[in-house]
Amino acid sequence: MRLLIAGAALCLASAASAQVYRCGNKYSSTPCPGGREVDTSPQVSQQNSNVATTTLYLCQSYDGGKFWTREHCAQRNALVDRMESVPAGLPFEQQVELAKGQRDSSQVLTAPPAQATYTDSSQPSKASECTALDARIRYLDQLARAGGTAAYMDWIANERKQARDRQFRLHC
Template sequence: MLMLLGIALLGFTADVSAQVYRCGNTYSDEPCKGGKEVDASPAVSDPQGPKTKLIYFCSTSQGKRYWTAEECRNRGWTLERTERVPINMGWDDQVAFADRQKRNAAQAAMPSAAPAQYPQQQPSRKAQCDALDEQVKYLDSMGRAGSRLYDLDWIRRQRKEARDTQFRLRC
């Protein structure tokens, strides 16, 4: 009986000491004035292991590009892109999956073509200048988003075209 009581007390004190409190910029296992309870339980992971893995799209010094399961720098190649793919697929299916993700990302980065509109009258110069300024801001944000070189070349050309039109309109 006494032994059971000791085990129960030991279990109770272990639970109490497991609680963590944040007291200002410090942490304590004892409550403090104005302290907040912090969840210190370990992160739960899937016992079956990860469902995806990372594969790398690399560029060689000769300009050839490959998908590989190891990091590009291990072979002295340049990293172009990484993609998460399902781990339960074969290598060819993983590459096809990653290519689809890459194409979808490239399409999402491109601005969609607006339907042709035929206004009754020509918009004012100020409205055109404002629209061109918004287009340049949008293109700048796309460039900062971190696209691939061919995307950045397209963005650069579109931005130059918009700035040239602004210059011709004397915005």
């Protein structure tokens, strides 16, 4: 029994120190090209701390301008763009600088990772594209024979014309 508990504790300790990477829309324990390391450490809650905080609001006025305030944006006839918690005992200018820093760091975290570009060297051959276009035209002809609304028939005619134009450009 003690051996089982010790093994579970060892697994939990190794899992807690494992690195996590964001690869596009997926997460992985191994690094990937263009991936970013994700901080999986537990968030520190400010509710239990003795530091008094206040909320700053980044407001957007109806004419598009943005400004920071301690009051809710509705009191200044504006829309709330963002809210940031900052220490209460600082001058307003310092609170704004801290709030801007928090906003900038969160934008870096929420920004999508850089997309890796892949070049596909396996371009479809002319013969395979001609065959695919011929099958597409046959399918569109079947749809047209089945009938439908005027808008649907116009769509079919447009798609068929585009496929025939592509065939002409390829000299199929």
